[in-house]
Amino acid sequence: MTISIEQRLQRRHQVEVMEHRVEDYALTFEQESLRDTVGRALGTLAEGSDTVAERSDATPWAADMAPWQRACAIGVTDLSHVGQDGALVELALCVELMGRRLLRVPFVETLIGIQVLSAIGHPQTETLLQQAVAGNEFLALCPVPGSRLVPGAAATRFVVRLQPGEIILVESTEPAPSIHNAAGIALGTDDTPGSRTTTLLAGAGADDVARSARAAWRVLQAAALGGAASPAVDLALSFATSRHTRGVPIGSLQGISHPLATCHVRLASLTNLVRRAAWFQDHEPDSYPELPAAALLTALAASRFCVETAVHVHGGAGVALESPVSDHFTWVQATSVVAGTRRHLLDEVGRTLLDRAAQEGGPHGLRTS
Amino acid sequence: MDFGRLEDPEFVSFVSEVRAFLGAELDQHRLAGLIDRRDDFDPAFHRALGRRGWVMPEWPVAEGGAGLDRRHARALDLEFARAAAPRLNLSTTRTILPAIVEHAAPTTAARIATEAASGAACIAMGYSEPEGGSDIAAARTSARRDGTDWVIHGQKVFTTGAHHCRYIFLLTRTAPDAPKHAGLTMFLVPTEATGVHVSAMHTLDERTNVVTFDGVRVPDTMRIGSENDGWAVLLGPLNREHGLGATRHVVDAATRHSRRLAEALEAALAWAVTPADGTLPADEPEVRRVLAEVAVDLMAASSTWGHTGRIASAEAYLGRVGDLCELVGARTAATGHPWSEDPAGILEFHRRSSQVSTLYGGSVEVVRDVLAHELGLPRWNR
Numbered sequence: 003m004t005i006s007i008e009q010r011l012q013r014r015h016q017v018e019v020m021e022h023r024v025e026d027y028a029l030t031f032e033q034e035s036l037r038d039t040v041g042r043a044l045g046t047l048a049e050g051s052d053t054v055a056e057r058s059d060a061t062p063w064a065a066d067m068a069p070w071q072r073a074c075a076i077g078v079t080d081l082s083h084v085g086q087d088g089a090l091v092e093l094a095l096c097v098e099l100m101g102r103r104l105l106r107v108p109f110v111e112t113l114i115g116i117q118v119l120s121a122i123g124h125p126q127t128e129t130l131l132q133q134a135v136a137g138n139e140f141l142a143l144c145p146v147p148g149s150r151l152v153p154g155a156a157a158t159r160f161v162v163r164l165q166p167g168e169i170i171l172v173e174s175t176e177p178a179p180s181i182h183n184a185a186g187i188a189l190g191t192d193d194t195p196g197s198r199t200t201t202l203l204a205g206a207g208a209d210d211v212a213r214s215a216r217a218a219w220r221v222l223q224a225a226a227l228g229g230a231a232s233p234a235v236d237l238a239l240s241f242a243t244s245r246h247t248r249g250v251p252i253g254s255l256q257g258i259s260h261p262l263a264t265c266h267v268r269l270a271s272l273t274n275l276v277r278r279a280a281w282f283q284d285h286e287p288d289s290y291p292e293l294p295a296a297a298l299l300t301a302l303a304a305s306r307f308c309v310e311t312a313v314h315v316h317g318g319a320g321v322a323l324e325s326p327v328s329d330h331f332t333w334v335q336a337t338s339v340v341a342g343t344r345r346h347l348l349d350e351v352g353r354t355l356l357d358r359a360a361q362e363g364g365p366h367g368l369r370t371s
Numbered sequence: 372m373d374f375g376r377l378e379d380p381e382f383v384s385f386v387s388e389v390r391a392f393l394g395a396e397l398d399q400h401r402l403a404g405l406i407d408r409r410d411d412f413d414p415a416f417h418r419a420l421g422r423r424g425w426v427m428p429e430w431p432v433a434e435g436g437a438g439l440d441r442r443h444a445r446a447l448d449l450e451f452a453r454a455a456a457p458r459l460n461l462s463t464t465r466t467i468l469p470a471i472v473e474h475a476a477p478t479t480a481a482r483i484a485t486e487a488a489s490g491a492a493c494i495a496m497g498y499s500e501p502e503g504g505s506d507i508a509a510a511r512t513s514a515r516r517d518g519t520d521w522v523i524h525g526q527k528v529f530t531t532g533a534h535h536c537r538y539i540f541l542l543t544r545t546a547p548d549a550p551k552h553a554g555l556t557m558f559l560v561p562t563e564a565t566g567v568h569v570s571a572m573h574t575l576d577e578r579t580n581v582v583t584f585d586g587v588r589v590p591d592t593m594r595i596g597s598e599n600d601g602w603a604v605l606l607g608p609l610n611r612e613h614g615l616g617a618t619r620h621v622v623d624a625a626t627r628h629s630r631r632l633a634e635a636l637e638a639a640l641a642w643a644v645t646p647a648d649g650t651l652p653a654d655e656p657e658v659r660r661v662l663a664e665v666a667v668d669l670m671a672a673s674s675t676w677g678h679t680g681r682i683a684s685a686e687a688y689l690g691r692v693g694d695l696c697e698l699v700g701a702r703t704a705a706t707g708h709p710w711s712e713d714p715a716g717i718l719e720f721h722r723r724s725s726q727v728s729t730l731y732g733g734s735v736e737v738v739r740d741v742l743a744h745e746l747g748l749p750r751w752n753r
Contacts, residue, residue, distance in 0.1 A: 004399075004403065004406075004708075004710040004711065004712060005710050005711070005712055006399065007393065007394060007397045007399060007402075007454065008394060010453060010454050010455060010710075011390050011393060011394055011450075011453065011454055013453075015453075015633070015637065016636070016637050016640055017633045017636060017637065017666070017670075018374075019629050019630060019633045019669065019673045020449070020452075020453065020630065020633050020637075021376065022376065022377045022378075022382070022386060022446055022449060023374050023375060023376055023377060024373045024374060024375050024377060024442075025374065026372055026373040026374070027372060027674075028372060029372060030372065033372070091372060239747060239748065242748060243747060243748060243749060250749075250751075251748075251749045253743070253748035254748065254749040254750060254751045255751065256739075256740070256751065258748075259739070259740070259743035259748045259751075260736070260739045260740075260743065262743060262746065262748065263682075263739040263740075263742040263743045263746065264682070264739070266679065266746055267675070267679045267682045267683050267742070268671075268683075270675045270679040271671040271672060271674050271675045271679065271683050272671065274674035274675055275670055275671050275674040277372060278374055278670075278674055281372055281374050282374065285374075286375075292663075292666065296666065296667045296670045296671070297670075299663075299667045300667060300670070300671045304671075345660070348659070348660050348663040348664060348667075349656065349659055349660065349663070350663075351663035351667060352658070352659025352660060352662050352663035352666075353659060355640060355662055355663065355666055356640065356643055356644060356653040356659060356662065359637075359640035359641065359644045359653075360644040360653070
C-alpha cells in the first residue's frame with residue numbers, strides 16, 4: 003500500500019524543517035553592535051578586559067559585580083523589561099558573552115526575574131525592580147516547585163518562585179545559605195531565614211507569565227552554556243597546536259583533531275538553535291513551544307561534551323585547578339545541572355510533539371492543509 | 372535574523388503552482404516501477420521539469436532557467452522533497468552544470484547548457500574509484516592526448532544515475548608524476564561513446580553503477596577547464612554538493628539528510644499516536660523519551676549547514692533512524708519505501724538509506740579533517 007501523490011502533497015508537517023520559512027540566522031547591524039558593546043563592558047573583548055578581583059571563599063561571585071554592573075549600565079537589564087518586544091534574541095546574545103566570561107553572579111536568574119516582575123507590575127516590587135535593573139540587587143529564581151536548590155539565592159534576599167497557579171516573591175532578611183560548589187556560582191538552599199512571602203499574581207495569568215519565563219530561562223541558560231563551552235574549545239585548539247608528541251603536534255592526530263572538530267559542529271548547531279529558539283519565543287511562541295527545551299537539551303549535551311573534550315585534550319595540565327580550561331569545566335558542571343533535568347525536559351518535548359501529532363496528524367500523519 | 376513563514380500572496384501562489392505541477396506530472400504507476408527498481412529518476416518527469424525551467428530554476432529564462440530567486444528555488448526543492456519526487460540526476464546535473472558553463476569551451480558550454488537545462492540531458496558524477504574511497508583526488512583513471520582527442524582508460528564506481536545520463540563529468544589523471552591534486556583534468560564524456568560500459572551495482576537503498584572506460588576517445592572540446600587544472604574545476608561542484616558558502620545552498624546534503632530524518636520522525640510520531648491492541652504507544656514514557664531525543668537532534672542538526680551541517684545531519688540521520696526502528700519494532704523489518712502507507716515501511720526505508728549518509732559525497736571523517744584544518748589544527752604529516 004502506498005500513499006497517493008495527492009495525500010503527500012496535502013499533508014501537514016509536524017516539524018519546522020519541512021515548512022516554508024525564511025531561514026536567516028544572520029545578526030543585524032544593531033545586534034552586532036550590541037554584542038560588541040556588551041563584550042567590551044564584560045571584558046570578553048580585548049579592550050574592556052579588566053583584572054578579576056580576588057575571589058573570596060564565602061562569596062566567590064562577588065568578584066564579578068563590576069562587569070555585571072557595567073553591563074547593566076549600558077542597558078542589558080532594560081532588555082528584560084516586558085514591553086521590550088522581541089528582545090530575547092538580543093538577551094541571548096548578551097548572555098552568551100556572560101557565559102564566555104564565566105560570570106558567577108546569577109545573571110540569567112536576575113534577567114528572568116526582571117522579566118517576571120515587570121510583566122506583573124506589582125506595586126510592591128517597583129523599587130526592587132529598579133534596583134535589579136540598575137545592577138544593585140540580584141534576583142534568584144525558583145522555576146519549579148519543590149526544588150531544594152535555588153539558583154542565585156546565595157547572592158540575594160529576593161527569590162521569585164514560579165508555582166502552579168501563582169507567582170510568589172520571597173523576601174528574606176539575608177541571602178540564603180550558600181551551597182559550596184567548584185564553580186563558585188551563587189547557589190542557595192530554599193531555607194531562607196525570616197522570609198516574607200507575597201503572592202504577585204495568581205490564576206491563569208500567573209501560569210502564562212510562568213510559562214513564558216520558563217521558556218526564556220531555558221533559552222538563556224542554553225546561550226550561557228554555549229558561551230562558557232566555546233572558549234574551552236579555543237584553549238584546547240591552541241594547546242593541541244603547540245603540544246608535541248613523537249615529533250608531531252598532537253592536533254595533527256585524528257584522535258585529537260576529530261573530537262575537536264565535533265566540538266565545533268556541536269557549538270555551531272547550538273549557537274544557531276539558540277537563535278532560532280529565541281526568535282520563535284519573541285515572534286511565535288506557540289508555533290513550536292518545544293524549541294526552548296530543545297535548545298537547553300542541546301546545550302546540556304554540547305557544553306558537557308566540549309568541556310570534557312577540552313580538558314581531556316590538555317591531558318594532566320587540564321585537570322589542574324590553575325588551568326583556565328578547568329574553570330570552564332566547573333562552571334558548566336555546576337550550571338548545567340541547575341538549568342533543568344534532562345529527563346523532565348525530554349518528557350516535556352515528547353508530550354508536546356505527540357500532542358501536536360495527535361491533534362494534527364490524523365491517520366498516518368496525514369491531514370489536508 | 373528571521374524565521375518567519377513565507378506567506379505573501381505571490382509566494383503562496385508559487386507553491387500552489389508547484390504542487391499543481393507535481394500532482395499533474397508525477398505518475399503513481401511510473402513511481403511504483405521506480406520503487407521496485409530502487410531507481411530515483413523518471414525521465415518523463417525530468418523533461419517536464421525542463422519545460423518549466425526548473426532543472427536550473429535560478430538561471431535566467433533566456434538561458435533555459437526560470438529566473439527564480441534563492442527563496443523560490445528552495446521552496447521548489449522543499450515541495451519536491453515533500454512529494455518524494457524522483458530527482459537523483461536533477462541534483463547531480465544542477466551541481467555540475469555551472470562548472471561546465473564556467474570552464475568548458477564556449478560552444479561546448481552553450482550546447483550542454485541548453486541540453487541540460489531543457490531536461491533533455493542529465494549529467495552523472497564520475498569521481499569515485501574502486502581503490503580511492505573518499506580520497507577522490509587519488510583518481511587513477513587516465514586520460515592521454517592523441518592528436519586532437521583524448522583516450523581514457525579506467526573505472527569509476529558509484530556513478531549514480533549514469534544509465535539515465537547523457538554525460539559523465541569525469542575526473543581523470545593526466546599527469547601521473549605530478550603531485551596528487553596537480554595532475555587532474557576534467558572531461559565531459561558521453562555515455563554513448565564507444566568503450567563506455569555502464570553496469571548496475573545495487574546498494575542498500577538504490578541502484579547505482581560501475582562504469583568502465585575502455586579506450587574511450589573524446590575530442591579536446593569535451594575537456595572542461597585547463598589540462599591538469601581539474602581539481603580547481605571540480606571544487607565548485609564539490610562545494611555546491613557540500614553546501615558551502617555563507618548561506619545554505621538549495622540542494623546541499625545537510626538539508627537532504629535533515630529532511631529525511633524529519634520524514635522518519637513524522638512516521639514514528641504517526642505510529643505513536645495510533646492505537647494498537649487497545650494501547651497507545653504515546654502513553655509510554657520510553658516512547659516519549661526516544662521521540663524527543665530524535666526531535667532535539669533534528670532541531671540541532673537542521674540549524675547548521677556546510678561542513679558542520681553535513682556532519683551533524685548525516686550522523687543524526689544515521690544514528691537516530693535506528694533508534695526509531697527499535698522503538699517501533701518488528702514491523703520495521705518488512706521492506707518498505709518512502710511512499711509506504713505504514714509508518715513502519717517508511718522507517719525501514721530510512722534505516723537503509725541513512726547508512727550511506729555518512730559516506731555520500733565524502734566520509735564524515737574527511738569532512739572532520741577539513742574542519743580541523745579550518746580551525747587551525749596542523750595537518751597530519753604523512
